[in-house]
Amino acid sequence: MSEAPHGAPIKTPGQLIAAIIASFAVPIVIIVLLVIYVDNSTRTGAGTDSLSDAEVSARIKPFAQVDIRDANAPRVYKTGEEVYKAVCSACHASGAAGAPKFTNTADWAPRIAQGFDTLLHTALTGKGAMPARGGTSPDDYSDFEIARAVAYMANNSGASFPEPAQPAAGAAAAASGATAAAPAGASDAGAAQAAAAMAAMASVPQAAAPAAGGAQSADASQAGKALYQQVCQACHAAGVLNAPKFGDKDAWAPRLKEPMDTVYNYALHGKGAMPPKGGSTASDADVKAAVDYMVSAAK
Structure with a gap:
């Protein structure tokens, strides 16, 4: 009994042409689909967000900033903790340059024994490697804010100093050398x-100064x-x-x-x-x- 003959899948010229076209078209379609998939996926590589609005804004941001303040607005004083974190912690957090380390009672004990006024005077005028006012100016932090920072550091290191009294309205401006004039109708x-x-x-x-060479x-x-x-x-x-x-x-x-x-x-x-x-x-x-x-x- 003889087996049935095997027939070729392509029997006509039209089928041959269709097979040739499909052999080229199908890979091309697959490649196009892969490209579209890769291009639409989330990209996290370095530099891929360099043209985003946030990055562009950061690059063209001006270096100088103008901070406009109302000179007549009531001054909001910073707390001792805020002044400590902004200024004093640079040295006192680690005890650098011989500064008494924050919360270290052994470092602070001999200084606390001198009294709050002596500590404040040292902070305002400087001592050793510490510049006057921690390197700031009276325009940055007032004497009252410096006093708050001193009390904050000392009280966290074994002292029990009272909170410095806040200056009266207008006293801060007068102390900084501004012309002091009582406002019209002021009741304070x-x-x-x-x-x-x-x-x-x-x-x-x-003229209170004695002349050169004058006797006391x-x-x-x-x-x-x-x-x-x-x-x-x-x-x-x-x-x-x-x-x-x-x-x-x-x-x-x-x-x-x-x-x-x-x-x-x-x-x-x-x-x-x-x-x-x-x-x-x-x-x-x-x-x-x-x-x-x-x-x-x-x-």
Whole structure:
């Protein structure tokens, strides 16, 4: 019994032509579909988003930025923690350059023992590798904000200093040397006193400085009293701008706990809103005599 003959799949010229066309068309269609699939898939390679709106905006962003502030708007003071993180943490977080390390009670103990005023004075004037105000300017951070940062670091390292008192309205501008003038209809007595005190300091006659080669006043007590009446009483008579009031034992008590050399240093080089030598050009000896005069009245 014989088997049936096997027939070829292509029997006609038309079938041959169709097979040839299909052998070319099918691979081409597959390739096109693969290209479309790859092109539409998510691309995460480097540089694939360089033309996105965000990337283009970042590249053409100007370097300089103008920060417009309302000079008459109430100042919002930064907290001690904010100032610490922005300025002080650069050294105090790690204890670099001999800075007492944040929260390290052993590092801070001898400094805390000196008192808050001494710590604040060191922060404002600088010490060792630490620049004055941590390298900032009064326009960046006020004395009050620096004081907050000092209290924050010290209190997190074993101290229990009270929160520094916030300056009265208008006092910050006056302390920075701005012209102090009480606004029309102002009812804030503290701001008015501060303005008057700063105006008085601005009008201090510069003739208080002794002439070159002149001898120091023979009566130091009288020289101190005269300088107090001419310069110091602008703030100390009424106790404005946080100045210890003349004759007020309670106000002077914390200051007198410190060595007199420290008290003299504050008067000579300034502290808080008080400018060096009260804004005068008096001699160091006369300034110390004025300090002695005020201290004697507070004992």
